[in-house]
Amino acid sequence: MVNTKFLLRQMAGAKRQCAVFVLCVALSMITLVSLGSFRESVESSLLRDAQSLHAADIIIKSHAPIPQGLEREVALLTDRREIRNARFWEFYSVVQKPAADASLLCNIKVVEPGYPFYGAVRLASGRPFAKVLTPGSLVVEKVLLDRLRLQIGDPLRIGNAVLTIKDVVLQEPDRPVNFFALGPRVFVAAADRDRLALIGKGSRVEHVTLVQILDPPKLEKVASELSAAAGSDGRVRVETYKNAGSRVKRFFDNLLFFLNLSGIFTLLLSGFGIQSTLFALLKEQERTIAVMKALGARSRFIIGHFLGLTLILGFVGTVAGLGGSLALQRYLPVLFSGLIPAQVTLQVSPAAIVQGMAIGLLVVLLFTFLPLYRLKEVKPRAIFGKEEAVTLWNSSTWIIASLGALFFLFMVLIRLRDLKTGLYFMLSLVSLILISYLLAALTLRFLKRSRPRNLALRQALKGLFRPHNASLSIMVTLSAAFAVIFAINLVEKNLDATFIDSFPPGAPNVFFIDIQPDQRDPFAHMVGPGAAFYPIVKGNVTAVNDAPIDPTRERKSRGDNLAREMNLTYREYLLPDERIESGSTLFRKDWTEPQVSVLDTVVKMHEMKVGDRVSFRIQGLPITARVSSVRTRTSSGFSPFFYFVFPDSVLSQAPQTFFAAVKVDKAGISALQNRVVAAFPNVSVIDLTETVTVFGRIMQRLSSIVRFFTSFSVAAGVLIIISSVFATRYARIQEAVYFTILGARRGFVLKVFAAENLVIGLVSGVIALLISQLGSLIICRKGLDMPYQPYFRDSLLLLLGTTMLVLIVGLAVALPILYQKPVAFLREQSDE
Template sequence: MAWRDAKASKVRLLLFMASIILGIAAVVSIQLFSTNLKDNIQRQSKNLMGADFIIDSKQIPTEGAQAIIDSLEPDAHEVNFVSMVAFPKNGGTKLVKVRGMEGNFPFYGTIETQPTAVAKTYQESGGALVDATLMLQFNAKPGDSIKVGELTLPIAGALQSIPGSSAISTSVAPPVIIPYRFIEATDLLQFGSRKEYQYFYKVQDTVNLTHLEDKLEPALDLENADLDTHTSTTERLGRRYDNVGKFLNLAAFIALLLGCIGIASSVHIYIKEKLKAIAILKCMGASRLQSFLIFLIQIAGIGIIGGLIGSLIGIGIQGLFPYLLKEFLPFTLEITIMAQPIIIGVLLGVFMSVLFALLPLLRTWYVSPLDVLRVDEKSSQEPRKVRYLVFGTILVFLFLFSLWLIKDALYALAFVGGTVITFAILAGVASLFIKMVKRFFPKHWSFTARQSLLNLFRPNNQTVVLVVAIGLGTFLISTLYFTKDILLTKTEIEQTAKNANIIILDIQPEQRDSVAESITAKELPVLNKIPLVTMRMHSLNGTLVNKLRQDTTRQIRGWILNHEFRTTYRDALTPSEELLEGTWTPQVKEDEPVYISISDNLAEDAKLSVGDPVVFNVQGVLMETIVGSVRQVDWAQMQLNFSVVFPEGVLEQAPQFNVFTTHVADEQGSATLQRDLVATFPNVTIIDLRQVYSLVEDILEQVSWVINFMAFFSILTGIIVLIGSVRTSKYQRIKESVLLRTLGAKNKQILKISALEYVFLGLLGSLVGIILALISSLCLALFVFNEPFVPSFIPFVVFVPGITLLVLAIGLSNIQTVLRSSPLEVLRKEG
């Protein structure tokens, strides 16, 4: 019976099926991608690091650390730091990451260069490997020279890739690899220079790296060094991409939810039209279970076939994700097909379709044989308890599935709650609109306009579900556009003339006046002269840091105990700071207590509050201080911010270096300033913030591609739900149109009534979505980004008319039968 009835309604059932296919395809493709990503990371873990484990230190290793390093006999080592380099051929300068390498690194994977052979010969020949993109930018070729500090080296070849680097990190500071023996000759490792010493090891497969890490990590931690194994590093990398996968999974899940809501609404009308036939079956002796199973089998079949088709489509489109995320992946992703996500897709199709169709399906259970004589809007209603039980089951399933995706109960609860609230707002706005139309009905409008408005709250209307379907897709993609505009506006604000866009680091005390003169000679302002003093914490609240490191029950975050703080001193707050607690101390006189100001994140992580004592080790000299105030710091602002700020009158005589900032109007001026400064002061490092802004914009573009891709599923699912919903109510609308023709309405009037109705639906759905996106983006701008919100016009000029026209086209296609045929012919055909 289920098969026979399905054959008679195959077009409508296919539309139900199409509602969930895209959602299943999205979930399966992302599940496959996430599984492939994890497998690739595990399989290529050694290639990603280039070694089995690494010991690294942010300073010259201490005696204790060096003893541990030497006892393990490193197979290769390097020192790396960020610095400026110059190309004598054309005078160009660039901020790069210099890596002084010695030994046969990498042990796994390869250094890819052009020519290929120089990857193995550059250390012996004494040449430099320069990032390939950097060479193109400055038109450099193998054989040309590169100036690193006081040293000029020949370029041995172009560096295309090396284990341990990513596209994003190399965009800011491209790598330049030189032999380790030349590092001293560069004269770049001066006081205050940021540097990292790394020692690479290759071990036998029998060595237990986890045991080695557990044994050595505490000892190295005491010596301000760190140990990373290829397994622990790739676990961190996996967790980072796992978060991306969770976000994409949730976005796909929303598309699936949208399709399921479409199924619930369409099945509701479908079953309603079958109630009379079900009542007749019961008059002929069919049991409740039989009538229920007839339609349950149909919906379950839709779920199985839809899940299978969606899974196959998901297999086809998962290959797009490596392309969309290639800028964020440090390796080439190898795609393989696995059974688990496909099985999940099929099961998800069955469970979701049956679960969301269960409420209308239950009406078949409660149909009375007497309903064959009286089928109306309020007949065959299921008990309220049953309805609440079904709703509760749906929410529990959504929570459990979200928990499986996110692996965090609180986040899963927040996601389900947020989704329910969003759907409720969309449905509430649609219901409110219907009530407002009823309450303030425009009685003086023309007949066709009034009739089209009446259609929005006729029996079997789809107004609410259409507004939810259209509104959610529009909401997702509009929020993306608005949020991207907020972030881009933020970078534009940072680039105004009053803000610095050039930062000059590592200026030694004896160079201060000369560097300032070089800047002002070009008629550029010196906006800030910021002194920097490096120090470490010696004790917190009377407890030595070394003792805290050994305390496994401590609540203080580990980074506090090992961090080398770069502090400054000044007499006033900056625009990016706000005093939260305590009193700001601008200056301190001799023999007075030293009251410092700390950032709120440092106060939280170090468990410090106003009045607590802190002792710093300032290059071997212990300095007692007291926390005088706590500041809120806007770290998002692209300027120098500090965790610890001293008052004036304390650190002036301490070993220090300086940072200058200036503003350059154009790229040519920036290039000239950088070239002249590097030529005169090779040790200084120059950061052009415009390049950072460009990188931010590029990352935003990449992220927007990914989110657009997911929003596409929601939009397309919404369109399919729209088609299904409109087509499902086709028969009700046809009867109304036939009745109007019988009463004398012309084709033009019927066409106009239908057109206006669909225009109202399209406008309402897209406008509700955009209004919700405006509200959410405004909240993001005010409470997250602290920026003014200027919305983009793209959603208004593209989505509103585009979606409205789409709804109009789908709707008008439904009444062609009426317009082409006589009323009697249509009624006979539909009958």
């Protein structure tokens, strides 16, 4: 039976260690419950409002008018009063003031009456959307009014039509979050569609038919009938609101994936902090434990008492963590501002609390098992201060480490829900810790042999190897935590440099899309020399080596996939930023069958090599081509590239549009855009300088979110530093007293402790920097296909910052030791 008074005395005598233990548990709980609640809030909202997110029960999408068979089936079901349907067409186009003195690329949505079936389009005036969007009218986002300096009631030219702005849209159900839109939303009534003259053959338009089921139990039956009518044409997707993937869901799936990685890493570090703190607490109680054993207490009795102590502290930490999670919920809406759908209410989820408490309890038990188990090794002679030789890696340690690895693999699978990704993450995590361990161990071996002339530094190096020191574990933990944070910063810097900060000299910065074949020559005359034209033919990949592409499986990919409609092109040459990676030439002259060159990005999506056969459906016609070469890009950024390139002879006669890229002085972009829109209303202009600004804003917000949650890892590292100081507190006090007795001043002792923490911080930072540089290099070149810069200046600043952090924290915790009275310490020793 656990003695409550005994436990209270132990906690009163080790207040600092107990506080750090509680903070480690609280930190893990905050991470678990906050991320778990965030995921539950988003997923429950998306599930609850799934119909609103898609504005319908069934969604039919295509980049071309839907097949006649499917059109007939929709009409038949509508006539039988089984469904209601409403169509909309979504595309980008440049809108213009009638005076032709200002223009802007916008996201146009032409909608039929009845849209949306679920949810509502909220307008600034509060009026019903259906009554405002009538023929001849427009509903726009406020940013359009601000940028073009327009007001409600002003006219606006879209294509060949001049329409009147009637209201401002605040929210639409199937576009809850504007993650990366190239322009503001503009609603147009379907009655004005033909007047625009923007939707034609080869236009880059998404055709969407929304279907409402009048008898809900027939949802799956109707969906099956429509899918059958659509046939096997990969261009048409028929999905229900239950299985359709939305942009917001894909975004949060990916964001939560990376945040969960950070959360698991923080949980691991918190576990190390719990273990280190308990070792420190039990070390201070070693003589008490020895006395208890001398009086006949068994190891099981003692372990039970201290297990009770850890459970009490774990409970206090859990309560503190839950309180912290509640407080954090108030900050999360600010952190995720602009990224959270309006219908998502962030709150602490009961399920996340239960799961967090269960996982937190397992973490406490797992990381306290080894310190508690080693109480068996404390002998009664420890009463006299005899040090016991302890083997760090014995059979029990290996068993506990194996159980820990299995536990974290289980955690990864629960959080990431992907076995392959989980195994890769565990392998990366083990590699990170192993590399940190080897480098730290080698550095400590070197430092142990070094004999610096400076006395304070020499004593500081000796302090790294004092009895029960935690120098190695501190360095490994800090190195791993800092390496992750350094890598995030370095990858972000490289992303900014590649996509945001600048364009390579001479690279195009304005793109023109949907140029019709008969417009190419007059368009080229207007923009002048230097415009590069690329033909675009729409098509779908249907099979690789006669193995059909599974659209459902492909769309589960976190990145791009082969299930979507592709932009194909034809040419007989490589672009300036391309080179052949596999194969001798772009196309083989000794092959008579159709050929295709693929970008290496495609090979990452689906395994294929030179000589393989890839089947396409192009404008409804099947074509099978043989892979003649694999290309790679030598630069990244917003420059044109194509996954599939055919010879001229294969695609030159296919229905097509042209894409043009031009280098324009920033000051002249607006004037050129106005001239192009006036002469060619169907041509959309993409100003990459504006696109880069939008992309940069999103990147900064996402980086802030990732850095915020990664900072919990740093907090865990700081707690480990504090716990390590407590673990060696007795030895540090002893050193300080002996220095004082030998005539050293307090300033000298301070220098010794400062030098010790400086070495720990510097070594940890250097190791972290080396690992992060290697990791960032691999991520940028292999994962993101972009060049890598080491950013030595920024890296040195990160190194300096982390070193100072370790120095300040270490000194702050060790400072009370300097004021220990030698007389009091010696009297305590003589009493013992």
